[in-house]
Amino acid sequence: xxxxxxxxxxxxxxxxxxxxxxxxxxxxxxxxxxxxxxxxxxxxxxxxxxxxxxxxxxxxxxxxxxxxxxxxxxxxxxxxxxxxxxxxxxxxxxxxxxxxxxxxxxxxxxxxxxxxxxxxxxxxxxxxxxxxxxxxxxxxxxxxxxxxxxxxxxxxxxxxx
Amino acid sequence: xxxxxxxxxxxxxxxxxxxxxxxxxxxxxxxxxxxxxxxxxxxxxxxxxxxxxxxxxxxxxxxxxxxxxxxxxxxxxxxxxxxxxxxxxxxxxxxxxxxxxxxxxxxxxxxxxxxxxxxxxxxxxxxxxxxxxxxxxxxxxxxxxxxxxxxxxxxxxxxxxxxxxxxxxxxxxxxxxxxxxxxxxxxxxxxxxxxxxxxxxxxxxxxxxxxxxxxxxxxxxxxxxxxx
Numbered sequence: 489x490x491x492x493x494x495x496x497x498x499x500x501x502x503x504x505x506x507x508x509x510x511x512x513x514x515x516x517x518x519x520x521x522x523x524x525x526x527x528x529x530x531x532x533x534x535x536x537x538x539x540x541x542x543x544x545x546x547x548x549x550x551x552x553x554x555x556x557x558x559x560x561x562x563x564x565x566x567x568x569x570x571x572x573x574x575x576x577x578x579x580x581x582x583x584x585x586x587x588x589x590x591x592x593x594x595x596x597x598x599x600x601x602x603x604x605x606x607x608x609x610x611x612x613x614x615x616x617x618x619x620x621x622x623x624x625x626x627x628x629x630x631x632x633x634x635x636x637x638x639x640x641x642x643x644x645x646x647x648x649x
Numbered sequence: 650x651x652x653x654x655x656x657x658x659x660x661x662x663x664x665x666x667x668x669x670x671x672x673x674x675x676x677x678x679x680x681x682x683x684x685x686x687x688x689x690x691x692x693x694x695x696x697x698x699x700x701x702x703x704x705x706x707x708x709x710x711x712x713x714x715x716x717x718x719x720x721x722x723x724x725x726x727x728x729x730x731x732x733x734x735x736x737x738x739x740x741x742x743x744x745x746x747x748x749x750x751x752x753x754x755x756x757x758x759x760x761x762x763x764x765x766x767x768x769x770x771x772x773x774x775x776x777x778x779x780x781x782x783x784x785x786x787x788x789x790x791x792x793x794x795x796x797x798x799x800x801x802x803x804x805x806x807x808x809x810x811x812x813x814x815x816x817x818x819x820x821x822x823x824x825x826x827x828x829x830x831x832x833x834x835x836x837x838x839x840x841x842x843x844x845x846x847x848x849x850x851x852x853x854x855x856x857x858x859x860x861x862x863x864x865x866x867x868x869x870x871x872x873x874x875x876x877x
Contacts, residue, residue: 545719564783566718567864573722584726591723594716598835599682600664601714602778604707606686606800608793610693611700615767615794622761623798629757630750630774631806632813634832638746639819642827645738 534589541590544582548573656706663688678808680836683800718779725857732854739827739851743859744866746831750775751867755874765875770795772871774802776863777834777856784867799834806833807840826851831859 552569555561561568576582609616616623667681693703704711732739751772758768770790773781778799785795810829819825822845829837830852838856842849 542716545716549715549719562868564718564780564787564864566715566783567780567861569715569719570722571861573719574726577722577726578729584723587720587723591720594713594720595724597664598717598779600661601710601717602682602782602796602800603660603664603685603689604704604711605714605782605792606682606796607689607693607703607707608700608791609686609797610690610793612791612794615791619761619763619767622757622763622767626754626757626771626774627798627801627805630753631802631810631832633753634746634750634775635806635810635813635828636817637749638742638831639814639817639824639828641745642738642742642824643819643821645741646821646824
């Protein structure tokens with residue numbers, strides 16, 4: 489009796505009132521099925537939303553690649569795609585919340601995508617050993633001068649306001 | 650295919666493990682990306698695996714690099730309302746920062762009289778790694794050296810940036826954010842966010858704007874410099 493009742497509940501997802509003594513149990517069961525279904529549905533929706541956002545980004549990227557090939561634009565295609573996406577967003581043709589499901593995880597874990605390119609350093613160990621004084625001096629000079637110069641310029645500009 | 654899946658899973662596991670480690674102990678020295686690159690490089694050298702085989706296997710991750718550049722449009726759009734009044738200002742600052750970085754790196758390369766390939770890979774050091782990789786590939790440089798140098802420059806800024814700015818007697822969070830974002834990209838931005846939320850917002854805006862400036866300005870500027 490109970491078993492068949494539960495199976496019926498599970499299949500239809502609706503509460504079928506059986507014996508009174510099982511009422512509490514089946515109420516709980518009904519609630520649990522609802523939660524489970526909702527969870528499954530929201531997971532599915534999240535995955536779908538991620539792929540919609542990703543395909544928007546991909547469409548933008550590949551149209552930019554085509555354009556740069558077609559007109560011989562001397563800019564990297566992903567950057568053209570980014571500017572293109574910015575134009576689409578500011579002209580309200582794409583809502584920003586359509587992009588959120590893909591953009592947030594991609595930007596959060598962006599560092600992960602540099603690993604394959606960065607490991608390429610194993611190919612150039614002789615060069616590194618040969619040129620380490622240059623690399624070290626660049627490493628110290630470029631950020632120091634850059635930070636100081638930009639900070640001074642930025643402060644002057646902000647004071648003028 | 651299975652190879653590729655295994656490599657990608659291995660890289661992801663390593664990356665998230667190191668990320669967790671750097672979360673426990675907040676320090677720019679424990680950069681998960683750099684630790685990952687160091688560990689995988691040593692693994693490749695020890696196991697005597699050819700880099701090309703590794704790269705082909707890890708291609709799916711590399712593919713996302715270009716998508717990540719497109720995705721940068723999203724935070725820039727969201728911040729655009731807040732920084733509208735300072736947009737031109739940040740643009741000028743990023744232009745100056747990017748030009749000085751390229752000029753300094755080029756001068757140092759000339760002083761040490763290195764090969765053209767190496768100086769091309771050091772041309773764009775003050776921007777986010779994806780843009781640097783794109784530009785160094787365009788100029789005929791070495792991707793990997795550009796990527797690692799950019800990360801190291803960022804780490805330098807992340808460690809010493811704020812104390813350097815204090816030394817210069819600059820405490821305005823907006824100015825600090827712009828300086829760190831322009832010259833130390835994402836890692837500098839992270840330290841700016843830690844310091845002050847306003848500084849963080851300005852730093853990430855400055856980072857994105859300087860990425861665009863670099864991509865437009867550095868290739869012609871660098872070719873002009875090397876012709877001279």
